[in-house]
Amino acid sequence: MSVIEIILPDGSTRSLEEGQSALDLAEQIGARLAKDALAATVNGELTDLSKPLPAGATVAIVTPASAPGREVLRHSTAHVLAQAVTRLWPGAHYAIGPAITDGFYYDFSLPGGARFSDDDLERIESEMRAIVTENQPFVREEYSYEEGLKVFSDQPFKVEIISGVRDGASPEDASEVSGSVVSAYYNSPTFKDLCRGPHVPSTARLGHFKLMRVAGAYWRGDEKRPQLQRIYGTAWESKEALAAHLTQLEEAEKRDHRRLGQELDLFSFPTELGPGLSVFHPRGGTIRRVMEEYSRARHVAAGYEFVNTPHITKAELFETSGHLHWYADGMYPPMELDDGQQYYLKPMNCPFHVLIFKARQRSYRELPLRMFEFGTVYRYEKSGAVHGLTRVRGLTQDDAHIFCTREQMHDELVSLLTFVLDLLRDFGLNDFYLELSTRPAEKAVGSDEEWREAETTLAAVAGTAGLELVMDHGGGAFYGPKISVQARDAIGRTHQLSTIQLDFQLPQRFETSYIAPDNARHRPIMIHRALFGSVERFMAILIEHYAGNLPTWMSPEQVRVLGVRDSHDDYAYAVAGALKSDGVRVVVEAANEPLGARIRRAKLEKVPYILVVGDDDVTNATVGINARGANDPERGVLLTDFRQRLLDEISTHGSPELARGT
RNA sequence: GCCGAUGUAGCUCAGGGGCAGAGCAGGCGAUUUGUAAUCGUCAGGUCGGGGGUUCAAUUCCCUCCAUCGGCACCA
Numbered sequence: 001m002s003v004i005e006i007i008l009p010d011g012s013t014r015s016l017e018e019g020q021s022a023l024d025l026a027e028q029i030g031a032r033l034a035k036d037a038l039a040a041t042v043n044g045e046l047t048d049l050s051k052p053l054p055a056g057a058t059v060a061i062v063t064p065a066s067a068p069g070r071e072v073l074r075h076s077t078a079h080v081l082a083q084a085v086t087r088l089w090p091g092a093h094y095a096i097g098p099a100i101t102d103g104f105y106y107d108f109s110l111p112g113g114a115r116f117s118d119d120d121l122e123r124i125e126s127e128m129r130a131i132v133t134e135n136q137p138f139v140r141e142e143y144s145y146e147e148g149l150k151v152f153s154d155q156p157f158k159v160e161i162i163s164g165v166r167d168g169a170s171p172e173d174a175s176e177v178s179g180s181v182v183s184a185y186y187n188s189p190t191f192k193d194l195c196r197g198p199h200v201p202s203t204a205r206l207g208h209f210k211l212m213r214v215a216g217a218y219w220r221g222d223e224k225r226p227q228l229q230r231i232y233g234t235a236w237e238s239k240e241a242l243a244a245h246l247t248q249l250e251e252a253e254k255r256d257h258r259r260l261g262q263e264l265d266l267f268s269f270p271t272e273l274g275p276g277l278s279v280f281h282p283r284g285g286t287i288r289r290v291m292e293e294y295s296r297a298r299h300v301a302a303g304y305e306f307v308n309t310p311h312i313t314k315a316e317l318f319e320t321s322g323h324l325h326w327y328a329d330g331m332y333p334p335m336e337l338d339d340g341q342q343y344y345l346k347p348m349n350c351p352f353h354v355l356i357f358k359a360r361q362r363s364y365r366e367l368p369l370r371m372f373e374f375g376t377v378y379r380y381e382k383s384g385a386v387h388g389l390t391r392v393r394g395l396t397q398d399d400a401h402i403f404c405t406r407e408q409m410h411d412e413l414v415s416l417l418t419f420v421l422d423l424l425r426d427f428g429l430n431d432f433y434l435e436l437s438t439r440p441a442e443k444a445v446g447s448d449e450e451w452r453e454a455e456t457t458l459a460a461v462a463g464t465a466g467l468e469l470v471m472d473h474g475g476g477a478f479y480g481p482k483i484s485v486q487a488r489d490a491i492g493r494t495h496q497l498s499t500i501q502l503d504f505q506l507p508q509r510f511e512t513s514y515i516a517p518d519n520a521r522h523r524p525i526m527i528h529r530a531l532f533g534s535v536e537r538f539m540a541i542l543i544e545h546y547a548g549n550l551p552t553w554m555s556p557e558q559v560r561v562l563g564v565r566d567s568h569d570d571y572a573y574a575v576a577g578a579l580k581s582d583g584v585r586v587v588v589e590a591a592n593e594p595l596g597a598r599i600r601r602a603k604l605e606k607v608p609y610i611l612v613v614g615d616d617d618v619t620n621a622t623v624g625i626n627a628r629g630a631n632d633p634e635r636g637v638l639l640t641d642f643r644q645r646l647l648d649e650i651s652t653h654g655s656p657e658l659a660r661g662t
Numbered sequence: 663g664c665c666g667a668u669g670u671a672g673c674u675c676a677g678g679g680g681c682a683g684a685g686c687a688g689g690c691g692a693u694u695u696g697u698a699a700u701c702g703u704c705a706g707g708u709c710g711g712g713g714g715u716u717c718a719a720u721u722c723c724c725u726c727c728a729u730c731g732g733c734a735c736c737a
Contacts, residue, residue, distance in 0.1 A: 105732095118667060215732030216665025223734045227664055230732070258730095262673075271710085271728060327737055348737060382663055382735060391736075443737090477737055501737095528737095565694045591694065600698035614696050626697055633697050 004055035016053060023049040023201070026061045036063040038205060039072045039198045046072065048140060048198040064205075064237030074099035076138065076200045077128075077209050077235040081106045083191040084127035085231075089114065094193070095157040095219060095228055102245060103209075103234035107217055109157075109226065116214040116229050124231070125211050132207050136187040138199035148182030151192065157219070158194045208242040209235035252491060255547040257540040258388040264548055264606060266556075267389065276386035276393030278536060283556035286585070287539060290554050292374060295398055295423070295531070302419050304372040304400060309352035311376060315342040320509055321351040326443055326478050332380045349375035350528055353401040354510045357524075362514040367524065368404035368412050374535065375399045389540035396535045402527040403512075409525055413461040413500065420485060420498045420531050421465065426653055427542060428551060431488040433468040435496070437475030444478050446505045454502040455481045479505035480528075489545040497538070501528040549628060551655035552608040552646070559586040559646070560607045561623075562598050564614035566591040571618045575611060575639060582643055584650075599626065609646065 002018045006025060016025060022040030026033045026049070039049055039062040046068055053059060062068045078097035081104070086092050089110050097106030110116070116124075143151060145166045152158035162182055185199055186192045200206065210233060217230040236242040253259070261267045266284030269277065280288055296306075315334060318324040324331070327347060334342035346352070353371045362369070376396045385391055404412050421432060436459055439451045462469050462483050476482055482501040486494050503526040506512075513521040532538035542550065552558050559579055563572040572588045579586040589598050595612065602610045612624040616636060623642055626633040648654070 115665070213731055214666050217733045218664080221734075223664080227733075229665070232732075269729090275728075321737095323737065330736075350737090377737095379736085384663065384665095384733080385735060387730095479737085562697085564696050567694080594693090594695045594700055595697060596695080597699050598695095598697095603698055610697080612697060616696085624696070635696080 004053065006053055007056070007058040009058070009060045018055070019052045021050050021052055022047070022059055022061060025053065025059060029061070033061055033063070037061045038064055038069050038200045041068065046198050048138075049201055050140075051198075065241070070235075070237060071099045072198060073200055073206055073237065074104040074235045075195075076203070077206050077233065078104040078106045079138070079185065079187065079191075079193050079195070079199065080128050080131050080203055080206060081124065081211070081231060081233060082108075082193060083131055083187055084124050086191060087127055088120075088123060093155055093157055096161075097193075103212070103232060105217075105230050105232045107219070107228040107230045109228050116231065118214065121211040121214065121231070128209070128211075129207070131187070132203045134188070135202050135204040137202045138197075139186045140197060140199075141184050141186060141192075143182045143184065145180060145182060148184070148194070151182075151184060152194060155194075161194060206235070208237065208239055209233055210242065210246070255491070255544045256388075257390075257543040260543050260548040261389070263604075264556075266543075274393070275383065276381055276391070278389060278392055278394070284539075286556040287550065287554055288535060291427075291532070291535065291539065292398075294426070298419075298423055298426075299372050299400070302370075304370040307353065307356055307371045307373050309349060309356075309373060309375065310346075311378070312343045312345055313352070315344055317351050317355075318344055318347075321348075321354075321506060322445060322478060322509060323348055323351075330379050330381070332378055345378040346375075347377050347379045349373055349377065349397065349399045350401055350506060350526070351510070353399075354506055354512060354526070357403050358510065358512055362403075362524075364405065364514055364516045364522075367514060368402050368408055370400055370402045372398075372400040389536040392534070392536055395537070397530050398532045398535060399528075399530050402529070403507075403514075403524040404527070405514075405516075405522070406525055409502070409527065410457055410461065412527065413457065413502070414464050416500060416527065416529060417461060417465055417483070420500070420529070423531055424485065424487060424497060427538075427554075428545065428653070428655060429487040429489070429497070433470060433486050433494075434462045434465060435470045435472045435475075435484045435486055436462055437472040437477075437482045437484065439476055439481060440474050440478065444476070446479065450504045451481065454504060458483050458500075458502055477501055477503075477528075479503045482528075487541075489541065490547070491544075495541050497533055497541070498531045499529065499533065502526075503528055546655075548606050549608075550606075551653060553650045553653050555606075555608050556585065557587055557605070557607050558584050558650070559609045559611060560602045561586060561588045561611045561613065562595060562602070563588075563591045564595055564612060568613050568615070568618060571613050572611075575613060575623060578639065578643065579646070582647055584646060603628070611642070 003015050004018050006014045006016055008014060014025060014028060016028070022042070023034065023037060026037040037049055040047055041060045041062060042053060042057050046062065062072060064070065064073060075098065078099065082094045082097055085108055086094065091111040093109040095107040095109070097104060145162060148162045149159055152162065182194065183196055184192050185195050185197060187203065212232045212234055215230045215232065216227045218227050219225040234242070234245060236245060261284065264283060265281050266287065267278050267280045270279060273279070312335070315324065331347050332345045334344050336342055353373070356371060357369065374396050376394065378394050381391060381393050386393065402412060402416070424432070438455050444451070458481050480501050480503040482499050484496050485498040487497050488494050507523050507526055512524055514524055516522045561572040561576050563569045569588070569590050576586045576588045599610060606628060608628045610626040612626060612633070614624070617623055620636065621639050622636045623639055624633055624635045625637050625642060
């Protein structure tokens with residue numbers, strides 16, 4: 001028997017006999033590692049523990065508490081889910097069941113069109129636990145196409161996958177069916193699944209999982225194909241890791257903007273108005289006003305002109321722009337007037353801004369011409385799509401359109417991108433990456449040359465930001481490609497925020513022109529851009545980012561003053577008056593209740609600064625400061641000092657508690 | 663739009679074929695408080711809407727609406 005050398009991740013080498021596996025390697029390294037081992041990476045590729053190792057390979061043992069380890073155990077848990085379902089619903093067809101972030105899912109079609117209900121999850125879960133107890137091995141088998149089709153002849157989704165790869169129709173599945181080899185895993189004589197693997201050695205290695213919910217999902221993600229029953233679950237390497245994940249889900253729920261919007265009295269969705277139509281209460285209205293005022297000031301400084309346009313328009317405008325052709329389904333149906341004229345609620349502001357450009361003849365001297373508007377638009381979102389403030393039917397965009405020459409566009413885009421990122425940072429977001437969305441396969445107008453030029457320009461501009469750039473092929477608008485700024489929030493979720501779109505098409509459709517130095521008409525190009533995207537959605541993202549603890553400059557109520565007894569109320573009002581003269585949003589709550597109760601209420605309302613004033617403060621012109629997120633209150637701070645601290649914090653958009661990490 | 667779940671007071675929730683419940687919030691009164699809940703009292707409801715079964719429906723059935731979790735969609 002010949003001996004082979006294996007390289008470990010730290011560069012050291014080990015000798016194994018030919019034909020030995022990663023499990024043998026793990027045993028050689030240590031009993032504990034062998035016990036932990038789930039799978040291996042061989043030359044960077046995940047494989048089963050039992051697979052014989054090739055000579056000279058770099059091998060790492062994959063253990064549960066690692067990203068690849070979790071992926072393997074989640075994927076294996078998905079198989080156990082499928083087996084449990086086939087036991088409980090004989091004749092069930094299973095489609096695909098991958099590992100996903102934090103868990104896994106599996107899609108099924110049940111006999112007789114049966115559907116899972118929430119109660120079924122419990123039954124399925126206990127069946128899964130039985131399978132885990134049975135300690136079933138995962139055994140890999142490989143077949144030719146024809147054998148594979150025979151083995152899975154009673155599973156139509158598997159047959160479709162195998163024959164799709166064989167016929168070259170669905171190359172995306174090629175990894176499950178590599179080359180001409182179909183791979184499958186058996187757990188028991190009764191359950192097998194088409195799968196590229198790898199898997200844990202046995203079901204006994206699983207167990208820290210929980211089924212989360214059932215959902216409908218279209219086969220192949222295609223609305224026109226059958227809807228399957230999807231079960232989502234989460235799975236982890238240990239009881240503790242599972243518990244930590246469930247706790248984290250609860251924490252995320254606590255910062256849900258819909259919940260905080262209710263608790264902090266910011267906004268609501270009166271059922272009288274209809275789905276996706278929000279109203280902002282005074283506190284939410286203040287946050288919104290501060291956001292908008294700050295944005296306006298920055299846009300003025302950046303050379304934008306402010307325009308206003310109506311909410312409805314004749315159909316013709318959106319026929320010319322092309323929106324009606326592509327997006328009629330997403331628009332509110334037209335109002336028909338007596339003379340047969342149709343009017344639409346606007347879903348976009350751009351054509352209006354084009355008309356402003358066209359209102360008179362333009363000279364090259366005016367370019368770049370930057371038109372800004374907080375434009376409220378209405379989109380008929382499908383009923384299942386509306387979601388809090390993040391997906392609504394009436395929204396306000398911080399929308400602007402820049403008209404410039406082709407020569408200007410590159411520099412204009414570069415300075416625009418800087419402007420965008422600076423503004424987002426001022427709102428406390430600072431972890432970004434960029435996405436470049438290119439020409440859609442079908443929904444697109446314009447020539448290949450124009451698209452190429454636009455995409456090349458945007459790619460060059462994106463490169464100047466020094467940020468990670470991700471490609472989103474085919475994700476552009478029908479009239480042009482876009483750069484979008486993606487931001488990670490405080491709990492690591494990413495949100496698509498600002499978009500910058502380059503558009504050669506609308507100026508043509510509207511026959512827009514300016515007079516150039518050569519005294520001839522030239523076509524401007526247009527840049528569409530929104531920084532918040534939608535004011536409503538941006539506010540929702542900020543609320544969740546800060547868990548409702550908005551930085552002082554944005555807080556609806558910045559300071560609340562509490563007298564210890566009602567004999568201190570006069571002083572409390574005097575303190576409030578001084579702060580009000582500084583432009584601070586301050587409220588006094590009179591001493592009708594014990595101090596502790598009033599403090600508690602102010603804390604629950606997430607007021608950044610609670611000032612408590614008593615005898616000492618009246619005498620010494622001081623205040624007691626109980627700052628949001630701070631551990632201990634400060635006593636006896638001179639009012640003049642507090643005013644200065646507060647004004648500094650507000651003007652620098654500071655968030656001391658975020659800095660403290662609370 | 664599709665699949666599943668949920669809808670009881672302003673909010674959070676209990677109840678389950680036979681008189682509608684709690685805590686918080688709210689009104690009134692008392693209490694005068696130094697850093698996260700003072701006490702008392704009062705009021706508050708077509709049990710999401712409509713239809714059906716029943717002697718009787720908030721409860722069971724159907725349907726519509728809304729919300730939640732997904733899928734699809736997202737200019």
